Amino acid sequence: MIHPHTELKFISSSVGHGVFATAFIPKGTFLWVLDPFDRILTADEVRALPPMLKTAVERWAYVDPTGHFVFCWDHGRYMNHSCRPTSRGIGDAFEIAVRDIQPGEELSCEYGILNIAKSFPCACGQPGCRGSVGPGDLERLFPIWDAEAQDAFQHAASVAQPLLPFVKAGPRDHAILEVLAKGSTEAELPSHRDYRREGVTDGTVEGEGLWAIAAAPARRPRATRRAGAAAR
Amino acid sequence: MIHPDTEVRRVDDVVGVGVFATAFIPRGTLTWALDPLDQLLTPERLAPLGPQWDAWLDHHTYHDPAGNRVLCWDAGRSMNHSCRPTCGGSDLGFEVALVDIHPGEQLTNDYGTLHLEASEGFTCRCGAVECRGVVAPDGSAWQRWLPELRDALASMTTVPQPLAPLVTPAVLRAGRRAVGLPATERRRRLHAV
Numbered sequence A: 001m002i003h004p005h006t007e008l009k010f011i012s013s014s015v016g017h018g019v020f021a022t023a024f025i026p027k028g029t030f031l032w033v034l035d036p037f038d039r040i041l042t043a044d045e046v047r048a049l050p051p052m053l054k055t056a057v058e059r060w061a062y063v064d065p066t067g068h069f070v071f072c073w074d075h076g077r078y079m080n081h082s083c084r085p086t087s088r089g090i091g092d093a094f095e096i097a098v099r100d101i102q103p104g105e106e107l108s109c110e111y112g113i114l115n116i117a118k119s120f121p122c123a124c125g126q127p128g129c130r131g132s133v134g135p136g137d138l139e140r141l142f143p144i145w146d147a148e149a150q151d152a153f154q155h156a157a158s159v160a161q162p163l164l165p166f167v168k169a170g171p172r173d174h175a176i177l178e179v180l181a182k183g184s185t186e187a188e189l190p191s192h193r194d195y196r197r198e199g200v201t202d203g204t205v206e207g208e209g210l211w212a213i214a215a216a217p218a219r220r221p222r223a224t225r226r227a228g229a230a231a232r
Numbered sequence B: 001m002i003h004p005d006t007e008v009r010r011v012d013d014v015v016g017v018g019v020f021a022t023a024f025i026p027r028g029t030l031t032w033a034l035d036p037l038d039q040l041l042t043p044e045r046l047a048p049l050g051p052q053w054d055a056w057l058d059h060h061t062y063h064d065p066a067g068n069r070v071l072c073w074d075a076g077r078s079m080n081h082s083c084r085p086t087c088g089g090s091d092l093g094f095e096v097a098l099v100d101i102h103p104g105e106q107l108t109n110d111y112g113t114l115h116l117e118a119s120e121g122f123t124c125r126c127g128a129v130e131c132r133g134v135v136a137p138d139g140s141a142w143q144r145w146l147p148e149l150r151d152a153l154a155s156m157t158t159v160p161q162p163l164a165p166l167v168t169p170a171v172l173r174a175g176r177r178a179v180g181l182p183a184t185e186r187r188r189r190l191h192a193v
């Protein structure tokens, strides 16, 4: 579920839609949480969809570390990538604001953790834009992403968290919820590195987009279902 | 899935958003079809949810005739009520345009046909000549639009149907046969499909 103080807006025919803040949202706020109504689809379930629906899932779902497609029920699925995103992923079910967000500002996330199959060119226009976003970025950049998430989390207990009652916590989220319930932020957060679906490097997967990655077998299948931390 | 020639637009602060035609949609066009990405929320699935979900359920879901709630994945869930609706037929698993819908006009339902609970009635300011003023649980709503719905179904084959791939012939046939039946019989027939 995306933060209530957001709206969907059309940007351009090339970018499509984006998610924008309608009010000030402070650093440390959860901008998105996985909830019980976000659809988790297997590759076979996606394959069986009528073509017009398959297109929608391929465009707006992301792939979690187990190769499942996560299709958000609300406009969280329209969040765009930025090389300087407004939020970072935490645990299995959270995106946290890493800086204050002003009304009218676009909310963005990092597609580099979403188990994308192939690199795509980026024109986010942010200082430090990587120019291209690819499957290998995670391995190189996760320490920076982890540090930003850890820093933002220090504020999580002192700001309003309207999404907290709606989260569907994954296995690694319970510790986060426990410390927050005590009004504390003393927690060692899981690393972005753990979101990586095994067996995938740039260009090793045939086919296009998210679809290819979910169809590719994981080298080491994981026993537990985990959702990635960001909505597309 | 909602008809592709539509968009969600803000109406005002009271109503919120609505679904508007971006191209001409002739009477008899499928404007919405229940599809595999829409979620059927059975009483069993809703039981474990806490009270924090109540307002969400009222806002984003509707009741089907079998006692489930339905969460549409797309703009279908943003369709507003009108006492003079442009679309109808939701019980059938699809909806059709009851009238010609022009670009800029809103796609609407008579919420009286959507199995409202007693607590879900509301004051209407839809502005239609026929406006009932208050929309409440309404056993006669289906009958009210039956002539329009029959006419629309009769002209289905003469207009383009971009949503046709989502409606199987069996669903279509069952819907057309069940449209004039009493509510309980309609429910029984459609459930069998």
Ligand SMILES: [Zn+2]
Pocket (backbone or CB within 6 Å): A082, A083, A084, A122, A123, A124, A125, A126, A128, A129, A130, A131
């Ligand atoms: Zn960039």
Ligand SMILES: [Zn+2]
Pocket (backbone or CB within 6 Å): B082, B083, B084, B124, B125, B126, B127, B128, B130, B131, B132, B133
């Ligand atoms: Zn009215």
